[in-house]
Amino acid sequence: MEKKITVLPGDGIGPEVVASAVRVLQVIGKRFNHTFHLGYATIGGAAIDQHNNPLPDETIEMCENSDAILLGAVGGPKWDHNPPELRPEKGLLRIRKHFDLFANLRPVKAFPSLLDASPLKREVAENVDLMIVRELTGGVYFGEPRMRTENGAIDTTVYSTAEVERIVENAFELARLRGGKLCSVDKANVLETSRLWREVVEAKKKDYPDVQVEHNLVDSVAMKLITNPCHYDVVVTENMFGDILSDEASVITGSLGVLPSASIRGDNFGLYEPVHGSAPEIAGQGVANPAATILSVAMMLQYSFGLKEEAAEIERAVSAVFDDGYFTADLARDGVRILSTNEWTDKVMNEIDTSFVSESIMTTYI
Ligand SMILES: NC(=O)C1=CN([C@@H]2O[C@H](COP(=O)(O)OP(=O)(O)OC[C@H]3O[C@@H](n4cnc5c(N)ncnc54)[C@H](O)[C@@H]3O)[C@@H](O)[C@H]2O)C=CC1
Numbered sequence: 500m501e502k503k504i505t506v507l508p509g510d511g512i513g514p515e516v517v518a519s520a521v522r523v524l525q526v527i528g529k530r531f532n533h534t535f536h537l538g539y540a541t542i543g544g545a546a547i548d549q550h551n552n553p554l555p556d557e558t559i560e561m562c563e564n565s566d567a568i569l570l571g572a573v574g575g576p577k578w579d580h581n582p583p584e585l586r587p588e589k590g591l592l593r594i595r596k597h598f599d600l601f602a603n604l605r606p607v608k609a610f611p612s613l614l615d616a617s618p619l620k621r622e623v624a625e626n627v628d629l630m631i632v633r634e635l636t637g638g639v640y641f642g643e644p645r646m647r648t649e650n651g652a653i654d655t656t657v658y659s660t661a662e663v664e665r666i667v668e669n670a671f672e673l674a675r676l677r678g679g680k681l682c683s684v685d686k687a688n689v690l691e692t693s694r695l696w697r698e699v700v701e702a703k704k705k706d707y708p709d710v711q712v713e714h715n716l717v718d719s720v721a722m723k724l725i726t727n728p729c730h731y732d733v734v735v736t737e738n739m740f741g742d743i744l745s746d747e748a749s750v751i752t753g754s755l756g757v758l759p760s761a762s763i764r765g766d767n768f769g770l771y772e773p774v775h776g777s778a779p780e781i782a783g784q785g786v787a788n789p790a791a792t793i794l795s796v797a798m799m800l801q802y803s804f805g806l807k808e809e810a811a812e813i814e815r816a817v818s819a820v821f822d823d824g825y826f827t828a829d830l831a832r833d834g835v836r837i838l839s840t841n842e843w844t845d846k847v848m849n850e851i852d853t854s855f856v857s858e859s860i861m862t863t864y865i
Pocket residue numbers: 512516571572573574575576588591755756757772773774775776777778779780781786787788789791829
């Protein structure tokens with residue numbers, strides 16, 4: 500198979516974790532005989548510095564001519580006081596909107612070897628396997644008006660019925676393929692958009708008699724997700740609630756550094772990025788956990804290219820390296836071996852292709 504991928508490293512640890520994910524992609528290509536053509540472009544702070552635009556036209560054009568996008572993360576203190584249109588985060592919001600990537604899938608799965616890294620009790624975190632389906636192109640991150648007023652500021656949450664219908668349908672389909680349970684999360688006791696959301700879920704559930712549906716308010720889900728995460732199978736929610744709940748869910752897995760995501764729209768095209776941000780305080784030190792971005796590549800192989808065996812191989816390799824007791828600094832605890840971003844990536848690559856390490860050992864000793 501031949502595919503074109505646009506790579507957008509972004510800011511902070513973005514370039515470091517993306518470099519790892521690209522190396523893993525290359526080793527997968529070699530082993531399974533696929534050619535991945537990579538084109539690099541800028542987004543976020545890096546794009547502001549070079550083009551005075553967080554999402555330059557050249558970047559959009561390259562993405563339009565690709566089969567998928569791999570993204571690191573954007574943002575950092577350097578640009579925190581820029582005007583709203585010149586913030587790195589604006590580039591991310593725009594690319595999601597431009598490509599209509601309305602469905603953000605954020606799987607949360609407990610790796611057995613990471614259970615001791617979670618602050619939760621082993622019996623709470625064990626066997627967690629849930630999928631957060633986050634609406635990605637609507638809600639308060641996009642609603643107008645947004646502005647400063649004379650005595651304050653305004654943001655607006657907007658959802659059309661069609662926007663809610665398509666994400667809810669997506670979540671029902673996923674629930675049907677998974678454990679048959681759907682939890683819809685809203686704030687229907689207060690928000691009009693949430694009452695619309697609940698009505699849409701109620702109407703759609705008639706088409707999915709095999710899916711068990713519950714409605715929960717977001718504040719109580721924030722609590723239950725941590726006290727009883729095994730209760731959940733598919734969780735569907737609006738943009739901002741999904742953003743917040745997914746970072747919270749990373750506590751179950753031991754680190755934000757292991758949560759991948761896929762942003763898709765119903766055809767094969769998609770954008771793949773870790774759930775985490777640019778972690779500026781650890782950038783450039785070679786200590787970031789690349790697992791989330793590597794696992795995002797696995798999601799790309801599965802969702803955009805239909806390469807299930809290859810995706811499963813990446814997941815197996817990541818899990819095996821954890822099982823062998825190798826971790827990055829975010830997962831540090833007594834008795835485990837801490838590796839740098841690159842060393843940990845080498846271990847994953849060696850799991851996939853045992854000839855890889857012998858090559859790197861040779862270059863080390865020559
Ligand atoms: N998708 C994106 O590009 C996102 C960008 N951001 C941006 O990132 C910047 C930093 O935001 P924060 O709130 O600090 O969120 P963050 O997700 O960058 O970091 C939160 C915490 O997790 C740690 N962390 C995150 N990823 C890690 C990894 N792979 N390995 C080890 N540790 C990791 C960080 O060191 C920090 O302690 C801001 O400018 C924010 O706007 C935030 C979230 C998403």
